[in-house]
Amino acid sequence: MIRLAANLTMLFTEHGFLDRFAAAADAGFRGVEYLFPYDHDPQVLASSLREAGVEQVLFNLPPGDWEAGERGLASLPGREAEFRDAVIEALRYAEALDCPRVHAMAGLLPVDADAYTRAHHQATYVANLRFAAGEAAKAGRQVLIEPINTRDMPGYFLSRQAQAMAVLEAVGADNLRLQFDLYHCQVMEGDLTRHLERQFPAIGHIQIAGVPQRHEPDVGEVHYPALLSRLEALGYDGWVGCEYRPAAGTRQGLGWGRAHGLTTDH
Numbered sequence: 001m002i003r004l005a006a007n008l009t010m011l012f013t014e015h016g017f018l019d020r021f022a023a024a025a026d027a028g029f030r031g032v033e034y035l036f037p038y039d040h041d042p043q044v045l046a047s048s049l050r051e052a053g054v055e056q057v058l059f060n061l062p063p064g065d066w067e068a069g070e071r072g073l074a075s076l077p078g079r080e081a082e083f084r085d086a087v088i089e090a091l092r093y094a095e096a097l098d099c100p101r102v103h104a105m106a107g108l109l110p111v112d113a114d115a116y117t118r119a120h121h122q123a124t125y126v127a128n129l130r131f132a133a134g135e136a137a138k139a140g141r142q143v144l145i146e147p148i149n150t151r152d153m154p155g156y157f158l159s160r161q162a163q164a165m166a167v168l169e170a171v172g173a174d175n176l177r178l179q180f181d182l183y184h185c186q187v188m189e190g191d192l193t194r195h196l197e198r199q200f201p202a203i204g205h206i207q208i209a210g211v212p213q214r215h216e217p218d219v220g221e222v223h224y225p226a227l228l229s230r231l232e233a234l235g236y237d238g239w240v241g242c243e244y245r246p247a248a249g250t251r252q253g254l255g256w257g258r259a260h261g262l263t264t265d266h
């Protein structure tokens with residue numbers, strides 16, 4: 001049975017952030033994810049989870065200066081100390097929220113990056129992820145990496161699935177896994193079913209959205225019923241994060257998920 005998690009950065013934005021947990025539970029979600037918890041005390045977030053009766057399934061490491069356009073630190077040469085602090089801070093929140101996995105965003109390549117700069121980012125990325133996986137293993141948690149499409153995030157270092165698989169192999173840690181966002185994969189590469197099958201053993205988390213507008217999964221060019229069935233047939237027992245921008249209201253758009261326990265009633 002597919003387990004759906006609500007991405008509270010994108011869904012239920014009709015409510016204040018702390019009210020989104022209950023709104024998600026009321027709509028039938030049993031798990032939640034969001035970009036960053038760091039504006040809130042972990043104990044406050046833990047209470048919101050407890051009161052709503054939902055599990056925290058994923059959040060991201062501190063990404064650097066998000067407002068200034070930074071999109072993660074993991075591949076940035078010269079920022080290793082900050083990355084290590086980000087790992088420790090994320091694991092502190094993961095402990096308080098009982099969250100099994102955290103996503104380490106890679107960061108951006110300079111626009112004029114040559115082969116040398118790219119190789120330097122790659123070496124930094126592998127070394128940083130090795131550190132992150134080691135710390136997370138001590139805490140019994142996973143670290144995830146996610147290829148993100150370069151139309152939405154120009155310059156993002158990790159944009160292709162094969163690139164992510166090569167990084168996982170280079171680091172070689174059991175608890176470093178793939179965050180497979182089918183929306184990003186469709187934008188960059190397509191061939192979703194085959195990517196899913198090939199990468200299945202490496203997958204730690206899945207995310208979905210319609211393509212190309214990143215609206216509900218039943219809007220656009222991707223046929224999610226077939227993909228979710230394939231996922232079930234493969235024996236996936238993780239979460240599927242609903243990381244999309246509702247075309248109208250969150251609740252009005254949940255009809256696609258009725259077969260998976262979501263509700264649009266009351």
Ligand SMILES: O=C(O)C(=O)[C@@H](O)CO
Pocket residue numbers: 035060103105146148181184207243
């Ligand atoms: O943008 C996405 O897709 C994500 O999953 C985020 O964690 C990265 O910003």
Ligand SMILES: [Mg+2]
Pocket residue numbers: 146181207243
């Ligand atoms: Mg995603």
